[in-house]
Amino acid sequence: MISAVEALQLPTAQLTAEEALAADKLESLIDEHIRTGMCHSGVDLQVTMTNANVIACVNQRLRANGWGTGWQPVIEQHRLNVAVQKHVGFKVSLFPDDEAYKEAARRALS
Numbered sequence: 080m081i082s083a084v085e086a087l088q089l090p091t092a093q094l095t096a097e098e099a100l101a102a103d104k105l106e107s108l109i110d111e112h113i114r115t116g117m118c119h120s121g122v123d124l125q126v127t128m129t130n131a132n133v134i135a136c137v138n139q140r141l142r143a144n145g146w147g148t149g150w151q152p153v154i155e156q157h158r159l160n161v162a163v164q165k166h167v168g169f170k171v172s173l174f175p176d177d178e179a180y181k182e183a184a185r186r187a188l189s
Contacts, residue, residue: 094132101128102136109137113173121174125153129166145179148172 086092094102105128112124128134134150141148149172157163175183 094136098130098132098136101130101133102140105133105137106140109141109171109173121147121172123170123172125168125170127168129168134169141173142176145176147174147176149174 105126108126109124113122116122116124138148138150151170151172152166153168153170155165155167157165
């Protein structure tokens with residue numbers, strides 16, 4: 080069976096130019112929100128991006144930078160027909176991983 084690393088190198092697994100640009104834009108939006116709204120326990124925000132490839136890319140970038148992530152879909156219901164639903168984005172919860180808390184504590188003590 081093909082490994083995950085090999086599968087990610089396949090041409091079909093690569094982001095398109097538009098998706099890469101959208102991932103960069105979403106990452107900068109998240110970065111700005113972190114800089115203005117961060118508290119000790121983390122930060123929450125809502126994004127309108129629904130492209131799964133972009134979300135996966137940004138999620139991996141966040142995890143590589145020491146963030147724990149939680150992505151909850153945001154669903155809107157039609158105001159006249161509740162059976163009609165539309166996925167409009169995600170609520171993103173970001174929190175520093177354990178290593179980030181430990182490093183911050185070490186820096187505070189030194």
